[in-house]
Amino acid sequence: MWEYTDKVKETFLKPKNVGEIPDADAVGEVGSIICGDALKLFLKIDKQTGRIVDAKFQTFGCASAIASSSALTELVKGKTLDEALGISNQDIADFLGGLPDQKMHCSVMGREALEAAVANYRGEIIPEKEEGKLVCKCFDVSEEKIRKVAMENHLTTVDEITNFTKAGGGCGECVPQIELILRDLWSLKLPEKPPKPKKLTNLHKIALIQEIIENEIRPGLQADNGDVELIDIEGSKVTLALRGMCTGCMMSDITIKGIQAKLREMVSEDIEVEAYQ
Amino acid sequence: MNPIYLDNNATTRVAPEVLEEMLPYLRDLYGNPSSMHTFGGQLHRKIEEAREKVASLLNALPEEIIFTSCGTESDDTAIMSAVESLPRKKHVITTRVEHPAVLNFCRHIARKGYRATFVPVNNLGRLDTDFLFKSIDDDTAVVSIMYANNETGVVFPIAGIAEKLKERGVLFHTDAVQAGGKIPLDLKELPVDMLSLSGHKLHAPKGIGVLYVRRGTRFSPYIIGGHQERGRRAGTENVASIIGLGKACEIAAKHIHKEAADLKRLCDRLETSLLNCCPDTRVNGDTENRLPNTTNISFEYVEGEAILLRLNEFGICASSGSACTSGSLEPSHVLRAMGIPYTAVHGSIRFSLSRYTTEKEIDRVIEVMPGIIRELRELSPFGREKIVCPPE
Numbered sequence: 001m002w003e004y005t006d007k008v009k010e011t012f013l014k015p016k017n018v019g020e021i022p023d024a025d026a027v028g029e030v031g032s033i034i035c036g037d038a039l040k041l042f043l044k045i046d047k048q049t050g051r052i053v054d055a056k057f058q059t060f061g062c063a064s065a066i067a068s069s070s071a072l073t074e075l076v077k078g079k080t081l082d083e084a085l086g087i088s089n090q091d092i093a094d095f096l097g098g099l100p101d102q103k104m105h106c107s108v109m110g111r112e113a114l115e116a117a118v119a120n121y122r123g124e125i126i127p128e129k130e131e132g133k134l135v136c137k138c139f140d141v142s143e144e145k146i147r148k149v150a151m152e153n154h155l156t157t158v159d160e161i162t163n164f165t166k167a168g169g170g171c172g173e174c175v176p177q178i179e180l181i182l183r184d185l186w187s188l189k190l191p192e193k194p195p196k197p198k199k200l201t202n203l204h205k206i207a208l209i210q211e212i213i214e215n216e217i218r219p220g221l222q223a224d225n226g227d228v229e230l231i232d233i234e235g236s237k238v239t240l241a242l243r244g245m246c247t248g249c250m251m252s253d254i255t256i257k258g259i260q261a262k263l264r265e266m267v268s269e270d271i272e273v274e275a276y277q
Numbered sequence: 278m279n280p281i282y283l284d285n286n287a288t289t290r291v292a293p294e295v296l297e298e299m300l301p302y303l304r305d306l307y308g309n310p311s312s313m314h315t316f317g318g319q320l321h322r323k324i325e326e327a328r329e330k331v332a333s334l335l336n337a338l339p340e341e342i343i344f345t346s347c348g349t350e351s352d353d354t355a356i357m358s359a360v361e362s363l364p365r366k367k368h369v370i371t372t373r374v375e376h377p378a379v380l381n382f383c384r385h386i387a388r389k390g391y392r393a394t395f396v397p398v399n400n401l402g403r404l405d406t407d408f409l410f411k412s413i414d415d416d417t418a419v420v421s422i423m424y425a426n427n428e429t430g431v432v433f434p435i436a437g438i439a440e441k442l443k444e445r446g447v448l449f450h451t452d453a454v455q456a457g458g459k460i461p462l463d464l465k466e467l468p469v470d471m472l473s474l475s476g477h478k479l480h481a482p483k484g485i486g487v488l489y490v491r492r493g494t495r496f497s498p499y500i501i502g503g504h505q506e507r508g509r510r511a512g513t514e515n516v517a518s519i520i521g522l523g524k525a526c527e528i529a530a531k532h533i534h535k536e537a538a539d540l541k542r543l544c545d546r547l548e549t550s551l552l553n554c555c556p557d558t559r560v561n562g563d564t565e566n567r568l569p570n571t572t573n574i575s576f577e578y579v580e581g582e583a584i585l586l587r588l589n590e591f592g593i594c595a596s597s598g599s600a601c602t603s604g605s606l607e608p609s610h611v612l613r614a615m616g617i618p619y620t621a622v623h624g625s626i627r628f629s630l631s632r633y634t635t636e637k638e639i640d641r642v643i644e645v646m647p648g649i650i651r652e653l654r655e656l657s658p659f660g661r662e663k664i665v666c667p668p669e
Contacts, residue, residue, distance in 0.1 A: 038658060060657040
């Protein structure tokens with residue numbers, strides 16, 4: 001069971017400003033029935049003063065979605081459009097005494113509906129989402145939205161992004177993409193590889209070479225019905241024998257070069273690999 | 278105020294007779310059944326009596342009953358035992374609508390080098406048995422298929438499947454956690470090799486389960502330690518709960534036919550009334566092959582969590598397949614496997630009754646539900662042209 005605050009429960013049970021405004025000056029619609037929540041916001045705006053004189057909503061969704069919508073309408077009433085745009089999703093959550101982490105996306109939906117309504121009033125056309133920019137296909141979340149919500153709420157982890165936007169909460173396929181966006185956004189450094197030990201003893205070196213050949217090189221070759229056998233290690237010279245389909249393969253030089261590159265990266269820069277004749 | 282508890286597929290109330298039977302073993306008779314002294318050792322006899330009562334509900338032999346800690350332990354033990362006893366076989370088969378206890382265990386071993394096949398269902402939740410039989414090969418170690426679905430109550434044709442699998446010599450486990458105590462199970466007639474039960478689904482307490490293992494089935498224990506349960510499940514016995522489960526099974530066996538008929542009548546009345554008074558409402562699952570106590574209904578254009586919290590205000594307990602109630606953002610895997618449209622999955626509500634459900638309680642649900650649906654539909658931007666619920 002979700003731990004809703006009393007204010008969320010109260011607002012959900014008796015939401016304010018429910019319904020439509022038939023002659024609304026601005027309408028903002030976000031979400032969809034497929035995604036599990038949707039909000040349609042109606043605003044009546046005084047042309048002279050630019051103030052929001054009335055706000056109503058229709059919402060399909062859970063208790064916190066309904067409560068967030070009601071909170072939004074209460075917050076915007078009486079404000080000018082610019083003042084209203086100053087309301088963040090956090091303000092909506094705060095108005096309700098907070099929302100469970102996993103439900104923060106409901107407050108984000110409120111903020112988005114407000115933006116959509118103001119854009120509608122000002123005659124701005126919200127650009128169609130470009131196909132390539134769509135990150136989460138399950139919940140239809142664009143890269144732009146992830147970046148925006150992450151910036152506004154100082155989100156640094158994928159879990160937080162999921163709580164606030166739902167992105168990554170479906171099939172999970174886009175989780176690596178969200179990680180990349182977050183790294184880029186906050187210029188997070190990739191975890192550094194452990195530094196190579198300065199000086200390997202011969203014993204360590206032999207063990208390391210054996211381990212890499214066993215775990216990283218042989219499975220790849222075996223997948224193509226080939227194989228490799230370690231014959232000898234003398235100083236930095238590694239002698240290998242190609243087996244199976246690799247024997248007499250036209251690409252065997254390239255295979256040997258590939259293994260050399262791998263060992264140079266993982267063990268030591270001066271490794272020379274040669275094929276056993 | 279006592280709740281109107283219609284969430285009995287989640288858990289049930291402990292029957293008063295069961296609690297009475299258990300109390301002495303929690304209060305005074307706290308001995309260990311493995312002890313040499315009478316104070317502890319006498320409890321061994323009580324455990325065997327309970328085992329006989331459980332066996333009697335299933336028409337099984339007492340020696341075929343192993344007490345475990347819960348339904349999940351029984352399920353995991355059954356699958357693990359099968360793959361451990363057949364080390365060369367690397368394939369397991371289950372269904373897409375299985376309880377997480379089996380589903381996630383199969384996914385778990387699939388990450389450890391096993392192959393797992395998940396058999397689909399049709400839009401009524403009926404199992405694609407052709408797909409099942411075609412999936413079996415020489416590598417198949419075990420097939421695990423639930424007897425009845427916890428979300429929709431749909432009952433699978435386990436007897437027919439078991440016959441076929443027996444002919445083909447494949448081990449068969451069924452998770453009968455939702456069926457046990459609600460519909461008769463006769464293991465003399467039903468050739469399954471293993472079957473799971475859970476105490477708290479049939480008016481015994483939580484923390485006690487049963488794994489039935491047919492005599493002659495190769496078995497490999499999952500929990501290793503002492504000699505309890507003849508070496509098949511180590512760990513000091515949960516004495517009071519075992520005795521409670523014995524009593525619960527005794528009561529269930531005595532009244533099962535009458536109770537099933539009563540439950541079906543109440544449940545059908547609830548379902549028919551709700552369908553009549555709320556338009557754009559549908560039943561999920563095969564109503565012809567269904568547990569007598571379960572109905573899963575989708576109310577279009579509204580969201581399940583919102584319905585549950587409004588019902589909660591009236592003290593009515595139910596559950597939903599909606600994403601918002603699952604803890605994740607994904608709605609019910611069962612309803613999605615059935616191809617139920619998302620719009621209907623989000624508004625799905627499961628009512629599950631028990632022997633303690635009264636006529637008056639059902640009346641109360643029928644009385645308040647249309648108002649809740651109407652109010653939430655009035656809030657919703659969808660299906661507005663279709664709101665024709667009669668006003669109160």
